Amino acid sequence: MSVNTGTLEPDMEIPSLVRHPDTRQLAMWAEASGDNNPIHLDGEAARAHGLPRIVMHGQLGTAFLCRMLSDWYGREGRLRKIAVAYKGFNYPDDTLTCRGRVKAIDGNFITLEIWIENQQGAKTTEGTAVVEI
């Protein structure tokens, strides 16, 4: 996909990305990212930390958001900055929808609000991104 900055307007949403992470995907992310914290891999370890069950890595959510953005801006764009806060837990088998909305356009630089919401509509990760087109 390529983005025509002339047609962008504030409040416009970009195409969303849906993910259904399962325990296998978390294990793959642990290996790929080096984040082998057992709360993401072992239910007992998660419960020992007071969590109800295994939780998804926050950084995997950030990678989902980056993927949503790169699917949108394509090979002509470049991600310049992303800042996100992890507000709630994501669990294996959740339905996670990554969404983004244009906040400001300054020449070739687009600032977007980005977030992940779960199947209950709760925003579990929120932040901003700057993309150069």
Place this chain on the structure above:
Amino acid sequence: MSLTVEELRNKTGQTLFEFDWPVERDAVRRFANAVGGDTPALHEEVPPAFLLTAGFDRVMTDLLNPLRAVLHGSTEIEWFNPVKIGDVLKVTIKLVSVRKHSPLAFITLETEQHHQDNVPVARCRQIIALRSAG
């Protein structure tokens, strides 16, 4: 490295890790597969989020697992220049701050990545919660 939070606090402002990081095709492929979906064709330029993984295995093993890290609180990353498969990046990971908020402690790590000729690649700040407040 096996530190208490208090000992770690004395290292505020210091570089905790410094190493060369070869960007290997297999590692980029594993990353793309882990993010999932229709894995895009692997171009020579690596996906931006791949840089989040720089040295994180040693941060976990040497720092966060012994300190009983719980979770990431936030992530901020700025990209300055592209990275291609085969590049060898110079990575430094610095301890920016340690804040206690019983029963947790929050540490901020800043990772800087440069090409071998010192051209900046990315800067990443992460806040991570630790269970042990001792």
